[in-house]
Amino acid sequence: MKTSGAEFFLELRDVHKIFRLPSGEVRALDGVSLGIERGTLVALVGPSGSGKTTLLNLIGALDKPSQGEVLLEGVRIDCFSEEKLVQFRREKFSFIFQDAKPLRMLNVLENTLLPFTFFKPKQRNGSIKDAAIESIKSLGLGHRIYHMPSQLSGGEIQRVAIARALITHPAVILADEPTANLDRDNRLFVIDTFKRLSRERGITIVFSTHDLEIANSSDRIIQIKDGVLLKDEPSLCPPCPA
Amino acid sequence: MNLLSLAAKDIMRRRGKSVYLLTAMLIPVVILSTILLTVDNADRSLSTLASKFGFTITVQPKNIKVERIDQIGVVIDEYLPETVIQSIDGIVRNRIGNKQEAIIIAPRLYQRTDALIRRSSVSMVVAGIDFQAERMAKPSWHLSSGRWPTGDGETVIGGAIARANNLSENEVLTVDGRTFTVAGILENYNVSEDYMVFVPFSALQDISGKKGFVSLVNVQNVSLDRDRNLLRNVVDELNNSIPDIKTLVPRQFSTMKYVLLKKTFKFLLSIVAATVFISIFAIFNIVTSVLYSRIREIGLLKTVGASRSQLLFMLLGEYSAMGLAAGIAGYPIGMVMTHVLDSFVLNLGAGVRFSLTVLLASIATGILCSLVAGFYPTYKLAGITISDSFRTQWEV
Numbered sequence: 035m036k037t038s039g040a041e042f043f044l045e046l047r048d049v050h051k052i053f054r055l056p057s058g059e060v061r062a063l064d065g066v067s068l069g070i071e072r073g074t075l076v077a078l079v080g081p082s083g084s085g086k087t088t089l090l091n092l093i094g095a096l097d098k099p100s101q102g103e104v105l106l107e108g109v110r111i112d113c114f115s116e117e118k119l120v121q122f123r124r125e126k127f128s129f130i131f132q133d134a135k136p137l138r139m140l141n142v143l144e145n146t147l148l149p150f151t152f153f154k155p156k157q158r159n160g161s162i163k164d165a166a167i168e169s170i171k172s173l174g175l176g177h178r179i180y181h182m183p184s185q186l187s188g189g190e191i192q193r194v195a196i197a198r199a200l201i202t203h204p205a206v207i208l209a210d211e212p213t214a215n216l217d218r219d220n221r222l223f224v225i226d227t228f229k230r231l232s233r234e235r236g237i238t239i240v241f242s243t244h245d246l247e248i249a250n251s252s253d254r255i256i257q258i259k260d261g262v263l264l265k266d267e268p269s270l271c272p273p274c275p276a
Numbered sequence: 277m278n279l280l281s282l283a284a285k286d287i288m289r290r291r292g293k294s295v296y297l298l299t300a301m302l303i304p305v306v307i308l309s310t311i312l313l314t315v316d317n318a319d320r321s322l323s324t325l326a327s328k329f330g331f332t333i334t335v336q337p338k339n340i341k342v343e344r345i346d347q348i349g350v351v352i353d354e355y356l357p358e359t360v361i362q363s364i365d366g367i368v369r370n371r372i373g374n375k376q377e378a379i380i381i382a383p384r385l386y387q388r389t390d391a392l393i394r395r396s397s398v399s400m401v402v403a404g405i406d407f408q409a410e411r412m413a414k415p416s417w418h419l420s421s422g423r424w425p426t427g428d429g430e431t432v433i434g435g436a437i438a439r440a441n442n443l444s445e446n447e448v449l450t451v452d453g454r455t456f457t458v459a460g461i462l463e464n465y466n467v468s469e470d471y472m473v474f475v476p477f478s479a480l481q482d483i484s485g486k487k488g489f490v491s492l493v494n495v496q497n498v499s500l501d502r503d504r505n506l507l508r509n510v511v512d513e514l515n516n517s518i519p520d521i522k523t524l525v526p527r528q529f530s531t532m533k534y535v536l537l538k539k540t541f542k543f544l545l546s547i548v549a550a551t552v553f554i555s556i557f558a559i560f561n562i563v564t565s566v567l568y569s570r571i572r573e574i575g576l577l578k579t580v581g582a583s584r585s586q587l588l589f590m591l592l593g594e595y596s597a598m599g600l601a602a603g604i605a606g607y608p609i610g611m612v613m614t615h616v617l618d619s620f621v622l623n624l625g626a627g628v629r630f631s632l633t634v635l636l637a638s639i640a641t642g643i644l645c646s647l648v649a650g651f652y653p654t655y656k657l658a659g660i661t662i663s664d665s666f667r668t669q670w671e672v
Contacts, residue, residue, distance in 0.1 A: 087663075096579075096662040116584065124581040131666060137573065139289035144277060149580040151277050198580065 042069030042105075043238055044093060044206065049102030051088050051261070062088040063099070064261040070254075072205075073236040075228055077249035080258040086242035087210050089258065093240060094127050094208045095119050106206070124153050128199035130209035130241075136183040136194045143179050146170055146197045156203060169197045173227065189220030196227060207231070209241035213248050225251045279586060283594040290566070294598060297562050301602035302609070304548070304555040305642045309610025310617065311544045312634040317618060317627070318537055331382070331413055332500040332507070334524045335364055335514060336492035342524060350468050352386050352401065355489040356521060363518050364493055371510045372499045379497045382409035383490040385480050391473065392450040393441050400437060402451055402473045404480025407432075413496040421445055422460030425476065431456035432474045435464035440471075451475065452483040552645060559649035563595065567657045574657055575665025587658035595650040596643050603642030607635045 051063040062085045070076055078086045091097040092104055095111045104112040106126060114122060136145040146166040155162050170179055173193040183191060192212060199207050209228075213221040225248050231237045232253070241252075249255050257265040287294050337354040361383055368379055385404035390397045407425055411417060420435060422445040433443060438461045443449070447458045456475055464470050481487050500507045507525065514523040567574075577587060615628045 091663040120581065120583045123579075129579040129662075131576075131579070135576075137576070139285040140277075140282075147277065148577075151279060151282055152577070152581040152583070152586055202581070 043072040043074075043107060044070040044240075045103075045105040045108075046089075046092065047103040047105070049092060049099045049104065051085075051092060051097070052100040062261050063092070066102075066258075066261070066263055068256065068263065068266060070238060070240065072238055073232050074238055074254055075232040075252045076238075076240045076254045076256060077252035078240065078242040078256050078258060079244070079246070079249045080242075080264075082244075084259045085261040086258055088261075090208050090210050090240060090242055094129060094206070095123065096129075124149070124202065125156075126205045128202055128204035128207045130192075130195045130199050130207065130212045132211040132214050135191060136198070138183050141180050141182050142170060142175060142186070142194050142197075143167065145183070145194050146201055148198060149202050155201075162201075166197070166201055169200050170194075173197050174223070189216050189223065192216060192220065192224060193227075196224070200231070205238060207237055207239045207241075209239065211242050211244070213243060213245060221245065221248055222251075224248075228252075279590040280593050283590050283597065287594055287597065293562075293566050297559065297566065297595075298598050298602055298605075300555060300558045300562055301599055301642050301646055302606050303558075304552040304645055305602050305606030305638045306609045306613060307551045308548045308641050309607050309634055309638045310613040311548055312637060313610055313614040313628055313631065314617060314622065315537070315541050315544065316629065316631055316634065317614060318622070320629070331380075331494035331496045331526060333495045333511060333514070334492055334526060335360065335495070335518070335521050336524065338520045338522045340522070342522075350386070350401075351384075351491040352388055355385075355486060355491060356493070358383070358488045358490050360518055360521065361490065361493055364495060364514060367513050367517060368495060368497060368500070368510060371506060371513065372497060377498055378412070379495065380409050380413045382406050382413055382494040382496075383477060384492050384494065385477060385484070385486055385489065386491040387452075387480055387484040387486070389452055389484075393443065393447075398441060400473055401468075401471065402475055402480060402484075403469075404477040404484075405474050406477050407474075410494075413494065418463045419460040420463045422458065425459045428476050428479045429454075429456055430459040430476075432460045432462060433458055434462050434470040434472045434474075436470035437473065439464075449473070451480075454479070454483045552641065556645055556649040559645060560653065563650045564653040567591070567653050571657065571660065571665050574660065575662050578662045578665070584658045588654055591654045591658065592647060592650060595646040595654070599643035599646030600639060601642070602646070603635075603639030606642060607638040610634070610638065 046066055046068050049063055049066045050061070053060040053062055066085075066089065078089060080086050088097070092099055092112070095104065095114065098112055102112075103110050111119070111122060136142070137148065140148065143163070143166055146169065147162065150162060167179060170176065173196055175190060175193055175197070178186060178190060183194070186194065195212070199209075207228075213224050216224065228239050228241065229251065232239050243249050254268055255265070256263060335356070336351050337356055340351050340354055361381060365379065365381055372379070383406065387402045387404070388399070389402055390399050391402070392398075411424065419432070422432075425432060431449070433449075437443070438458075443458055443461070445458055445460065448455055449458065450456075451473070456473075456479075462469070462474075481489070500510060511523045511525060514521065574587060582590075611628050611630075618628065
């Protein structure tokens with residue numbers, strides 16, 4: 035199991051997360067340390083309540099650890115102010131949640147461009163709209179660009195979430211059970227897309243899943259149970275050629 | 277797409293809840309605009325009424341009861357000797373000193389009689405007046421048609437009686453055997469004079485057999501209008517020196533009524549304040565409920581890069597837009613309510629008039645209520661962490 039080291043792109047050092055509830059304390063993560071290299075596709079697996087989502091939230095600075103450190107490119111991000119975190123997330127992270135459905139009042143293109151309602155795009159050639167349309171087309175939604183979310187299937191909705199995640203050119207994509215509730219074809223499409231993005235664009239992708247077939251398609255599988263890392267090993271599937 | 281267009285799309289998507297919220301915002305706006313428009317209506321009605329009584333003081337028989345401003349200047353079957361005119365003139369001139377200014381003294385004589393109009397007998401009140409003095413004292417007196425009388429055989433009639441009897445200029449009416457030609461028709465002022473026929477003072481004295489008598493004497497003087505103490509002294513002296521008279525100050529009635537109106541206005545404003553307060557609670561509850569149902573959406577917006585201040589701006593922008601809509605929609609509803617209230621309850625008679633001030637007050641109330649009620653829940657929800665927003669217990 036890899037532990038702390040300055041060479042890691044993403045790193046967690048002895049991270050604990052404790053939720054204090056009226057019924058008592060829940061130790062969601064208990065001394066987790068791990069390091070992830072740039073451009074890796076990492077699958078987090080484990081039973082429900084094992085701490086996968088909590089771990090993703092801490093990696094993405096959506097939550098703060100009760101103890102320990104979270105670093106991105108060697109910089110501690112767990113002690114950033116809210117203002118700095120917003121800026122940091124805009125530049126580095128994209129999120130895909132199982133529950134984060136597209137906004138119902140916006141069409142596919144508008145949902146894809148939603149991040150730019152809140153901040154200006156990084157410097158780039160060509161129009162953002164063209165880039166969004168290109169991204170949507172590359173995900174097989176070329177015929178759905180101006181469709182509303184209510185007109186899309188579950189698989190197509192998840193592709194819209196991926197398109198939205200990609201439009202900001204993130205360094206890291208964090209996905210919480212992105213293939214849940216999808217049929218096999220759509221699950222494979224999502225994981226193949228992730229693989230392509232990590233290989234071609236060097237995006238670090240960390241996703242949680244219950245699906246071992248999907249997990250085995252990743253570069254690395256981290257198994258977690260009761261807030262503790264059980265296994266951290268390369269997947270059975272050999273890395274695809276670049 | 278900017279934040280405000282995103283907010284507008286959201287309002288359109290949640291039409292049902294938006295209408296519900298809009299209704300809660302409408303309540304204080306409608307009540308406010310109704311009350312303000314009613315007060316404006318009452319104020320104008322009062323000032324119109326006061327302007328009808330352009331005289332400073334009215335001297336009339338002591339035993340005529342006067343409880344309202346529109347009862348001043350209507351004296352039937354009670355008379356004063358014409359010599360009071362000289363006494364009044366003397367007292368007023370003495371009190372105002374050597375000032376070279378006009379004292380308008382306008383005696384009136386009233387006679388209830390049956391007049392002949394196109395061979396039909398019509399019961400009416402005929403007022404004998406000094407046209408020149410009356411017109412000098414009451415510049416707001418206007419004719420809707422015709423001209424002012426130039427001779428003893430001419431008359432001017434009130435707008436209401438002209439309409440009721442379909443009378444027009446140059447028609448003839450006969451009062452106690454004497455014929456008068458209608459020279460002009462007065463505008464309608466919603467006062468008792470609208471139903472009167474005005475003939476020259478001396479002519480009515482002749483035909484009514486009241487030679488040497490007056491029903492009342494109106495006086496107007498600039499110094500008396502300006503100086504309250506002087507006015508009080510003149511009134512006291514007139515009442516004390518001339519037997520069996522009562523001196524009234526018409527403007528004083530309107531002032532008293534105005535003071536009463538101001539007090540009522542304050543009471544009505546406290547009702548508006550209470551309504552606004554209660555409505556803010558209602559809006560607060562609806563906003564909170566709506567926001568909790570949007571908690572995942574807020575989480576999603578934060579994941580794509582929305583900051584707390586941007587969310588606050590967007591959400592408060594939504595509520596402000598709805599407050600603005602409530603302000604604009606509430607104003608015409610308030611106008612209708614005022615009209616209904618005036619027609620069936622208050623009968624103020626001045627009519628409902630467009631008031632930019634009231635419209636702006638309505639809009640300000642709508643926006644202010646929505647912002648005050650919406651700020652706290654929006655501020656709290658905009659500050660929620662992304663991880664908390666996706667927890668299942670927030671499901672509504």
